[in-house]
Amino acid sequence: MSQRRGSGRPTIADVARAAGVGAITVSRAIRRPEQVSRELRERIDLAIRELNYVPDPQAQVLASGRSNVIGVILPSLTNNVYADVMQGIYDRIEGSGFQIQIANTRYSEDEEDRLLQLFAGQRPAAMLITGIDQSDATRAYLAKADFPVVQIMEHAPDPIDMLIGFSHVEAARVAVRHLMEEGSRRIGFLGARMDPRMLRRREGYRAQLREHGLYDPAREAMTSAPSSVSQGRALSGRLFDAASDTDALFCANDDLALGALFECMARGRRVPEDVAIVGFNDLEMMAAAVPAITSVQTHRYRMGKMAIDMLIDRIEEREVPERGVDLGFQLIVRESSRRG
Amino acid sequence: MSQRRGSGRPTIADVARAAGVGAITVSRAIRRPEQVSRELRERIDLAIRELNYVPDPQAQVLASGRSNVIGVILPSLTNNVYADVMQGIYDRIEGSGFQIQIANTRYSEDEEDRLLQLFAGQRPAAMLITGIDQSDATRAYLAKADFPVVQIMEHAPDPIDMLIGFSHVEAARVAVRHLMEEGSRRIGFLGARMDPRMLRRREGYRAQLREHGLYDPAREAMTSAPSSVSQGRALSGRLFDAASDTDALFCANDDLALGALFECMARGRRVPEDVAIVGFNDLEMMAAAVPAITSVQTHRYRMGKMAIDMLIDRIEEREVPERGVDLGFQLIVRESSRRG
DNA sequence: ATGAAAGCGCTAACAC
DNA sequence: GTGTTAGCGCTTTCAT
Numbered sequence: 152m153s154q155r156r157g158s159g160r161p162t163i164a165d166v167a168r169a170a171g172v173g174a175i176t177v178s179r180a181i182r183r184p185e186q187v188s189r190e191l192r193e194r195i196d197l198a199i200r201e202l203n204y205v206p207d208p209q210a211q212v213l214a215s216g217r218s219n220v221i222g223v224i225l226p227s228l229t230n231n232v233y234a235d236v237m238q239g240i241y242d243r244i245e246g247s248g249f250q251i252q253i254a255n256t257r258y259s260e261d262e263e264d265r266l267l268q269l270f271a272g273q274r275p276a277a278m279l280i281t282g283i284d285q286s287d288a289t290r291a292y293l294a295k296a297d298f299p300v301v302q303i304m305e306h307a308p309d310p311i312d313m314l315i316g317f318s319h320v321e322a323a324r325v326a327v328r329h330l331m332e333e334g335s336r337r338i339g340f341l342g343a344r345m346d347p348r349m350l351r352r353r354e355g356y357r358a359q360l361r362e363h364g365l366y367d368p369a370r371e372a373m374t375s376a377p378s379s380v381s382q383g384r385a386l387s388g389r390l391f392d393a394a395s396d397t398d399a400l401f402c403a404n405d406d407l408a409l410g411a412l413f414e415c416m417a418r419g420r421r422v423p424e425d426v427a428i429v430g431f432n433d434l435e436m437m438a439a440a441v442p443a444i445t446s447v448q449t450h451r452y453r454m455g456k457m458a459i460d461m462l463i464d465r466i467e468e469r470e471v472p473e474r475g476v477d478l479g480f481q482l483i484v485r486e487s488s489r490r491g
Numbered sequence: 492m493s494q495r496r497g498s499g500r501p502t503i504a505d506v507a508r509a510a511g512v513g514a515i516t517v518s519r520a521i522r523r524p525e526q527v528s529r530e531l532r533e534r535i536d537l538a539i540r541e542l543n544y545v546p547d548p549q550a551q552v553l554a555s556g557r558s559n560v561i562g563v564i565l566p567s568l569t570n571n572v573y574a575d576v577m578q579g580i581y582d583r584i585e586g587s588g589f590q591i592q593i594a595n596t597r598y599s600e601d602e603e604d605r606l607l608q609l610f611a612g613q614r615p616a617a618m619l620i621t622g623i624d625q626s627d628a629t630r631a632y633l634a635k636a637d638f639p640v641v642q643i644m645e646h647a648p649d650p651i652d653m654l655i656g657f658s659h660v661e662a663a664r665v666a667v668r669h670l671m672e673e674g675s676r677r678i679g680f681l682g683a684r685m686d687p688r689m690l691r692r693r694e695g696y697r698a699q700l701r702e703h704g705l706y707d708p709a710r711e712a713m714t715s716a717p718s719s720v721s722q723g724r725a726l727s728g729r730l731f732d733a734a735s736d737t738d739a740l741f742c743a744n745d746d747l748a749l750g751a752l753f754e755c756m757a758r759g760r761r762v763p764e765d766v767a768i769v770g771f772n773d774l775e776m777m778a779a780a781v782p783a784i785t786s787v788q789t790h791r792y793r794m795g796k797m798a799i800d801m802l803i804d805r806i807e808e809r810e811v812p813e814r815g816v817d818l819g820f821q822l823i824v825r826e827s828s829r830r831g
Numbered sequence: 832a833t834g835a836a837a838g839c840g841c842t843a844a845c846a847c
Numbered sequence: 848g849t850g851t852t853a854g855c856g857c858t859t860t861c862a863t
Contacts, residue, residue, distance in 0.1 A: 158556055162620050164842055173850045178842060188848060205612050209558070210840035212549045213855050216498055227613060229574040230583060237568050241595055252590065255581050274498060380776035409776065416781040436720035436749065441756040502856055513834045517857060528832060550856035553839050838859080846851075 161202040169198035181206060208250075220250050220461060222270035222278045226258045226346060230378075231434055232404075232451055233281075236303065239455025240279070243437075247463060249276060250253050258346050264289055271296060277462040279466045283307045283314070284347045299465035301458045304348060306477045313461050315454055315476040319348050322447045322480040323355025326429045327401050328484055329445070331363065333490045335399030339370035341386045341411060343378035344405040352403045352431065378403075383410015384417075391418065399427040400486070405434040408444050412487065427488040440485035450478045493755055501542040509538035511688070516551045537643040545593050560590050561802060562610035562618045566598045566686060571774055572619075572716075572744075576643065579795025587803060590618060596621075598686050604629055611636060622648045623654070624687040629645060639805035644688060646817040655794055655803050655816040659688050662787045663695025663818040666769045669785070669822055671703065673830045675739035675767050679710035681726045681751060682743040683718035692743045692771065709734045718743075723750015724757075731758065739767040739828070745774040748784050752827065767828040782826035790818045 167174040171352060174193055180187045180195040187195070199203070212218045223240060225233045237253070244251055254270065256263040263280075267289055270278060277299045285293070293300050293311050299426065300312040330338050340356050342349050353371070360366035372386040372393075383406055391414070402408035408430030413474055415422050422428055422442055430437055433448035464471050507514040512531055520527045520535040527535070538544070552558045563580060565573045577593070584591055594610065596602040603620075607629055610618060617639045625633070633640045633651050640652040645659060670678050680696050682689050693711070700706035712726040712733075723746055730737055731754070742748035748770030755762050762768055762782055770777055773788035797816065804811050 158839085160612075160840095163842095164840080174840090175842070175851085176849060179849085182842090186848070191849085207553075207840055208613065209549050209552045210855090211842075213547075213553050213839090213857090214841040215843080216855070218549070228577050229571070231569070231571075231574075234569040234574050238595075241568065241593075250592065253581075253593070256579075273548065380779040384779050405775070410779050413779055413781045421569075436746070439720040439724050439750055439753055441753045498855085500856095503858095504856080514856090515835085515858075516833060522858095526832070531833085547856055550839090551858080553841090553855090554857040554859075556839070556858090744834085834861100834863080836860090836862100839857085841855085843854085844852090844863100845848085 160207075161204045163204070163206070165202055166195065166198045167206050169202060170194040209408075211268040216274075218274055218276050219248060220252050220273070220275050221459065222273075222275040223251055223253045224256060224263060224266055224270070224278070224280045225253065226256050226263075226281055228253070228255050232432055232449075235451035236455035239457075240459050242452075243456045243459040243463075247459075249459075249463065258344060259286070260286070267293070274298070276466050277301070279296055279303060279458050279462065282347055283310075283316075284447040285311070299462050303454050303458045305351070306475065308475070310475050311474075312475045313458075313465070313471065315458050315461065315478060315480050317449060317480050319351040320355035320358070321402075322431070322449070323352040323401065324359040325482050326431070326445075326447050326478075327356050327359040329484065329487060330399045330401060330427055330429060331359075331365075332474035333399075333423075333427060333488055336365055336395050337367070337370065337394070337401040338365065338401060339372065339387075339390050339394065339397040340401050341383060341390070341402070341407045342371070343371040343376060343382050343386070343407060345373060345375050349403050356401050356403075367394070370397055378406045380406050380410040380413070385410075387411040387414040388418075391420070397426065400429070402428065402430050405430040405432050405437055405444070405446055408487075409436065409440065409445065412440060412442075412444060422487050423490055427490065429488050433483050437483075438485065440487070445485045445488040446483055448481040448483050450480075454478060500547075503544070503546070505542055506538045506544050507536065509542060510534040522657045537636050556614070558616050559588060560592050560613070560615050561799065562613075562615040562617070563591055563593045563621045564596060564603060564606055564610070565593065566596050566603075566621055568593070572772055572789075575791035576795035579792040579797075580799050582792075583736055583796045583799040583803075587799075589799075589803065589806075598684060600624070600626070604751045607633070608715050614638070617641070619643060619802065622687055623650075625651070626692070639802050641802055643794050643798045645691070646815065648815070653798075653805070653811065653816075655798050655801065655818060657789060657818050657820045659691040660695040660698070662771070662789070663692040663741065663743075664699040665695050665820075665822050666771070666785075666787050667699040669824065670739040670741060670767055670769060670828060671699075671705075673739075673767060673828055675762075676705055677707070677710065677734070677737050678705065678739040678741060679712065679727075679730050679734065679737040680741050680743070681723060681747045682711070682713040683716060683722050683728070683747060685713060685715050685728070689743050696741050696743075707734070710737055712811050718746045720746050720750040720753070723747035724754040725750075727751035727754040728758075731760070737766065740769070742768065742770050745770040745772050745777055746788055748786065748827075749776065749780065752780060752782075752784060762827050763830055767830065769828050773823050777823075778825065780827070783830040785825045786823055788821040788823050790820075794818060812831050 305316040372390040430446035433446040437444040594606040710732040717788040770786035773786040777784040
């Protein structure tokens, strides 16, 4: 036993020796078994098992120039929305041989740019990024990158490379239209954080009301603070104080909607009789609330899973039929907005 | 330009050539600047900036045998509790030069063992694992591992290496004691998922009631299904059906507590007059509910952050004063349990 | 304080 | 099909 630098773990050379073949044949037997004769393959498999050999991913990356790391940039880790996306991502990654490297922009564009540069510099196998509001420089950079890129959470006609999401403007319009159909005319808006997707939901809200001459800026309550149930209470309280005759609330996410429901309870406003409420995302708790809260269901888990699916297909040079996938949304009508 | 295999990025050799020094001196100038003379250091820094050189982490790992990856094994990514832990982890990692590799056991012990083996085999710089219920084999393996290990979420006297958490048994006892002090005698328990920490909270609940001769198995409603607000409604509904005179509920987490509140609303049971409710974890929404819900505050973010802190200290061979940190908990009393 | 040579574990390129 | 050789980009060892 010479005193070498090694890790002590068996290497591909050990396996080759044990199987009586060259190292490269072991390498091939692992990556492209069909290129190795049946007999050698069996001897190699046996040696691998006996030595308990596991290839060193670092060395593979270095030698091949190909990494197995998929970079993922999300605006938040605590937000339920992205937690669901992450679950989808990890479920698809599992057993795929790829690894995920996550970064968190905290909703900062500058941070997103910085992290993107950082990741891209490490030659990832692919990148997943959130939203469609990257800077021109970043777009140009990623468009030229030699790894596939997928944008998630929104649908748009001009993906950098691939894209999977839905239209927040349309989803908001459908929610507000529903409130109108149930008889509301003085419909308020609650928004927090005011990231790009929140702004587009507000855009849909405004467009829908404007078309019917019902838009009134006094019925919008917003904050740049993070969204929370407490913010939902505060914002709806503020709105009720300023525009007391508001008869419905489109809440740009479910935390705010739940907060609005509690604020109505605290103020003795009946839901839906006095105030109808619609949320956004359809978190699990919406169905359990009393009254159950109407919300726009979005396919967060599927977005994460399919995004990784598309990336892996591209990494492995398979055809990806559609580069821009619209996953849509679904309005789930519950008691909080039902007056029929 | 010969057609080489390289990535096109500048390498340490390029920097060395530009600065007129040997490659190893560049390497040292980056990692231990104090070992390189001032003059060379400046020439090297200049060359690095001009070439826009970034060291290749894969190659560093391969050459040094030291990785910068900290493995993190959590039971869930969507559970708010772990989302907060992750936030703390990422906040401490940022700018530290270390990377996080996350895995998700979905509350399966077998999966935890499998992932641990997988990670440990990749020679991580350190490992963070959840809870204290690892198998004997795993404990023994980690105890001998040549990287630091931290267990989080629970406090216990016998850490594998380091540990940071709190006593779930004690926390549950305090919550139940509070309900007793507010006059409840027929106190029920709601639990879901039934992972080890949930079981210890139930243990605390039982112990506290038994001490006063108040324990009644008929007042426990549990499920192995994941916790959710809907489960909170279902379980509390079941409990009310089976033991109608139950006058308080200790809910082993906040989702269940919120569900219980909604179920009370649906059944016309007043909170806290007819039924007092206490949750666990003190998620943000507890304070916004109507009535606001009493809960046990736990320090999830700090746990994640401090755990990484301790690991990095150990990796960099600094002293870690305490190997077992008890972060405690705090009962936050609100209207849902106040009868005084 | 600095450098040359060797090697980390693996794979691309090119034989045979 | 299989092996040989020469790297991938960096750090260790050992010399100066």
